[in-house]
Amino acid sequence: MNAERPVIECRNLTHYYGKKLVYENLNIVVPEGHIMGLLGKNGAGKSTTINILNGFLEPRSGQCLIYGEDTQNLSPETKKRIGYLIEGHIQYSFMNVHQIEKFYSGFYDNWNRDAYWSLINRLKITPHQKISTMSCGQRAQVALGLILAQDPDLLILDDFSLGLDPGYRRLFIDYMREYCKSQHKTVFLTSHIIQDMERLIDDVIIMDYNRMLVQGPVKDFTDRFKGFAFDLDRDDVTFGKDEAANVEHINNHYEFYTYDDETAVKALLDAKGLAYRNFSRMNLTLEDAFIGLTGKY
Amino acid sequence: MKPIWHLFYKEWIKTRAAFFGTLIVGIGVVFYIFIGVENRITLMGAKGYTLYMLYNNPPVIYYGLLRYIPLLAAVCIGVSQYAPEVAQRRIRLTLHLPVGNRTLVAGMALYGLLLITLFNAIVLALFCYKNSVLFPAEVTVPVRETLLGWFLAAYWVYNFIAFTALEPNRMRQLFYALTGIVVLSLYLYHVPFHGAYSTSMPVLALMALLSCPLVLFSGYRLNKGER
Numbered sequence: 339m340n341a342e343r344p345v346i347e348c349r350n351l352t353h354y355y356g357k358k359l360v361y362e363n364l365n366i367v368v369p370e371g372h373i374m375g376l377l378g379k380n381g382a383g384k385s386t387t388i389n390i391l392n393g394f395l396e397p398r399s400g401q402c403l404i405y406g407e408d409t410q411n412l413s414p415e416t417k418k419r420i421g422y423l424i425e426g427h428i429q430y431s432f433m434n435v436h437q438i439e440k441f442y443s444g445f446y447d448n449w450n451r452d453a454y455w456s457l458i459n460r461l462k463i464t465p466h467q468k469i470s471t472m473s474c475g476q477r478a479q480v481a482l483g484l485i486l487a488q489d490p491d492l493l494i495l496d497d498f499s500l501g502l503d504p505g506y507r508r509l510f511i512d513y514m515r516e517y518c519k520s521q522h523k524t525v526f527l528t529s530h531i532i533q534d535m536e537r538l539i540d541d542v543i544i545m546d547y548n549r550m551l552v553q554g555p556v557k558d559f560t561d562r563f564k565g566f567a568f569d570l571d572r573d574d575v576t577f578g579k580d581e582a583a584n585v586e587h588i589n590n591h592y593e594f595y596t597y598d599d600e601t602a603v604k605a606l607l608d609a610k611g612l613a614y615r616n617f618s619r620m621n622l623t624l625e626d627a628f629i630g631l632t633g634k635y
Numbered sequence: 636m637k638p639i640w641h642l643f644y645k646e647w648i649k650t651r652a653a654f655f656g657t658l659i660v661g662i663g664v665v666f667y668i669f670i671g672v673e674n675r676i677t678l679m680g681a682k683g684y685t686l687y688m689l690y691n692n693p694p695v696i697y698y699g700l701l702r703y704i705p706l707l708a709a710v711c712i713g714v715s716q717y718a719p720e721v722a723q724r725r726i727r728l729t730l731h732l733p734v735g736n737r738t739l740v741a742g743m744a745l746y747g748l749l750l751i752t753l754f755n756a757i758v759l760a761l762f763c764y765k766n767s768v769l770f771p772a773e774v775t776v777p778v779r780e781t782l783l784g785w786f787l788a789a790y791w792v793y794n795f796i797a798f799t800a801l802e803p804n805r806m807r808q809l810f811y812a813l814t815g816i817v818v819l820s821l822y823l824y825h826v827p828f829h830g831a832y833s834t835s836m837p838v839l840a841l842m843a844l845l846s847c848p849l850v851l852f853s854g855y856r857l858n859k860g861e862r
Binding site: 355389390392393394395396414415417418420422424426428429430431432433437440441442443444445446 | 637638640641644645648649719723724725727728730731732733734735736857858859860862
């Protein structure tokens with residue numbers, strides 16, 4: 339029963355920057371114990387959503403709730419249950435490794451300093467090294483150590499892979515996945531590197547400008563969403579929004595993305611009188627599916 | 636209470652260099668002033684110098700160097716405290732702490748005001764002590780009144796730095812900064828005579844006091860995501 343209790347609920351969220359619409363009537367539900375990834379191109383509203391969730395931005399209309407509390411007015415008790423990682427692993431760079439642990443420990447009742455120090459001790463840094471002198475990867479480990487010590491129920495990770503090399507990204511993801519799954523944590527995250535997210539997330543939200551395209555389990559989406567490649571005689575064929583989710587082509591080679599199956603696509607091409615060759619179904623990763631759905635630019 | 640002490644700990648890490656740096660300068664200036672005064676007393680005699688100081692026109696403001704010291708402290712403490720928070724919008728880390736947002740912003744401002752009070756108390760106490768050793772009350776009381784005006788300016792400056800730093804809109808920041816600078820001239824206006832602020836002191840003190848909550852308004856706007 340508990341597993342399906344919503345931790346995050348956004349209802350009819352609408353926001354504008356000046357007169358520019360970011361999105362309208364957005365509804366998001368993240369159940370307890372789920373790892374939800376938010377995907378979208380630059381400017382699609384990912385950071386806006388994260389800022390609203392953290393109470394740093396008041397939406398034009400609608401409401402976001404975390405553990406039933408409006409995010410515009412979270413109580414200290416609810417804030418204690420939320421771990422927040424800012425994009426680029428921004429931390430208090432004027433502190434050193436020891437000072438930052440000491441600082442945060444005063445705010446959380448169940449602060450687990452051993453969890454922090456066991457992770458920090460894996461790095462080749464001294465307790466008195468300043469955070470400003472660290473690489474982004476090292477800062478990521480400090481940020482992760484602080485989250486583990488805080489032991490929050492909900493983690494909000496904003497573009498967690500920004501600035502990390504592949505080794506640190508993999509270390510971060512594996513640690514995070516293991517921690518979240520074993521401790522039944524709820525996670526809401528964004529990243530520009532979708533391969534990383536694929537290893538981590540259960541559910542996905544895909545946003546395009548002004549609207550949400552997908553919300554649900556990753557597997558459902560990647561099973562239902564398909565890509566077909568074929569060659570046509572012409573390079574000027576267009577398809578309507580009701581015929582395909584998206585179509586990309588270079589010269590007469592077409593990539594056709596849809597929720598329909600192969601038979602329906604072939605029937606469509608026949609109905610339009612288009613002779614096709616080299617027809618094949620593409621194997622789509624989550625990144626391929628995301629680009630297939632939202633377009634390359 | 637524990638979270639507030641830890642918040643103060645963070646503020647202390649940011650500001651301690653600025654505090655000690657300006658305190659050394661402040662104490663140095665006080666000693667420099669009195670080295671000069673003692674030299675003149677040696678040259679003119681105590682009575683001669685006192686009469687010269689009281690009746691010369693324009694009056695001898697032997698402590699004039701102190702005029703900008705509290706301002707220097709307020710600027711250094713304010714900038715060292717708020718610049719790291721504003722850079723990369725690091726203030727989000729602070730506002731995410733499990734304490735009410737208003738309490739966090741007020742706690743940061745309270746810390747800064749306490750540190751400035753400590754600075755003012757040390758420098759002013761040292762000056763007043765050395766002044767009282769050399770001069771009678773007819774001199775020290777009006778001098779203290781002039782100095783108080785200058786030291787009150789530190790609170791006004793600090794409050795406007797905090798108010799401006801947390802404001803999310805650039806145009807408003809510019810407007811707040813200009814307003815702060817223009818009004819600051821009231822605190823530094825009366826230079827050429829002792830006891831310059833004896834009548835305006837309550838107004839200046841009230842203005843400094845009333846500027847304290849301004850930072851909460853910027854904090855509120857920041858929290859709403861105003862641009």
